[in-house]
Amino acid sequence: MAVPKIWRKIPEYYNLIGRQCPECKELYFPVRDVCKKCGCLEMTDYKFEGKGQIVTFTITRTPISDPEGENTEIPARDVPYAVAVIKLEEGPMLTAEIVDCNFEDIEIGKNVEVVFRKIMEHGAKGVIQYGYKFRLC
Amino acid sequence: MAGIVAWGSYIPRYRIKVEDIAAAHGGDAEQIKLGLGITEKSVPGIDEDTATIAVEAARRALKSSKLSPKEIGAVYIGSESHPYAVKPTGTIVGTAIGLSNDYTTADFEFACKAGTAAMQVAAAWARSGMADYVIAGGADTAQAAPGDPLEYTAAAGGAVFIIGEENVVAEINQTLSFTSDTPDFWRRKEQKYPGHGGAFTGEPAYYRHITEATKMLMKDVGTKPEDYDYAVFHQPNGKFPARVAKLLGFTEEQIAPGMVVRKIGNTYSGSSLLGLAAVLDIAKPGQRILLTSYGSGAGSDSFDLIVTGRIADRQTKSVESQINDKVYISYPKYLKNTGKLA
Incomplete structure (x- = not known):
């Protein structure tokens, strides 16, 4: 991801700032410029609290291999790692890593809360991308 | 009088026991525990660094203070493991706790006392009236070479304080x-x-x-x-x-x-x-x-x-509960989490 794109996504990644339609009050995460329900174009920022429930999850034990080290976008995570679809309390769903727990403890329906973590390093010389992951609570 | 308005702390969940480090280097764990007066140490997650630790601690301090982010005039974080050599940790912390753009920041460095140096500057800002409230603290993912005696103690964690003249708790x-x-x-x-x-x-x-x-x-x-x-x-x-x-x-x-x-x-x-x-x-x-x-x-x-x-009004026994909320990891996993093993 190019530096300007990382920079543009900081509000979403750091603080779960999505959008709300001022007309029909529908909430969106990630950011949308047009309301899917009523077509409104004047969407406003909306900060989500960062609490939700696991809808479904998967544990990746064999990620895509990179034997030649060609990929310079290095995710800040160990293998295996857990990724879940999370339904935020306010409604929208997002995909995020579940960290700081034994994988046996992850279950559909469990409550999670947001944490601030390193997401990706763009090589040893590039920028560090920070953002949201979740943990059981 | 300037003082502490609120505080927040963060200790990563992972721990390694002295026994597991000693086993890797042929050390005598009982002697080391006696000599250093410690039994285990905290280890950062693979995705944690000084910025993430300072953010978590600062978010807790701000929440406990019940202040609006608008009232914070400066952010000063001390560390000897700032993630970038050039690019301030304070900008990441300021944005992640919801400050807009009308604040100042610079990173502090003075080995293990960078955090208290930041607090002194914060107190001076508050006393002079240059800011109503200032965030100051210290965080580190401490480095130690494998096999160095420092490896038994070098840990990860941080604490952040809001300093001001009003609503002071200390x-x-x-x-x-x-x-x-x-x-x-x-x-x-x-x-x-x-x-x-x-x-x-x-x-x-x-x-x-x-x-x-x-x-x-x-x-x-x-x-x-x-x-x-x-x-x-x-x-x-x-x-x-x-x-x-x-x-x-x-x-x-x-x-x-x-x-x-x-x-x-x-x-x-x-x-x-x-x-x-x-x-x-x-x-x-x-x-x-x-x-x-x-x-x-x-x-x-x-x-x-x-x-x-x-x-x-501010007491949550947060440090004690974080000390007790732990997951033990092995020495190889510790090497991975601290970037010593790819």
């Missing part, structure tokens, strides 16, 4: 420093791990600076060790702060509540500040706290703090 009655050019511990540019002078880090470095700064402070405010309910000294291991306390005339009862090093190791810039956070978690109105940090290179910042009647 007044900063006085703060002063004792500073000299003493090369006891250092890290050269572009080096991954620090170097140190071994036993030289003791008498002319840690002990001299802490005792001189503490004596200067007590002389200045006219106090004796028995006037304090709690004393917190920098905690590179469990032994140094216990000995320096004894040399200065403080008792085990005064230092025990702040001795977090025994359970989580030395969190460098977070070390004495996590000790202070643990004490604030249990302190009562009217009690007096002495805090003296130590940073290699070398200097000590000493603080005379008096707890106010507002303290109970």
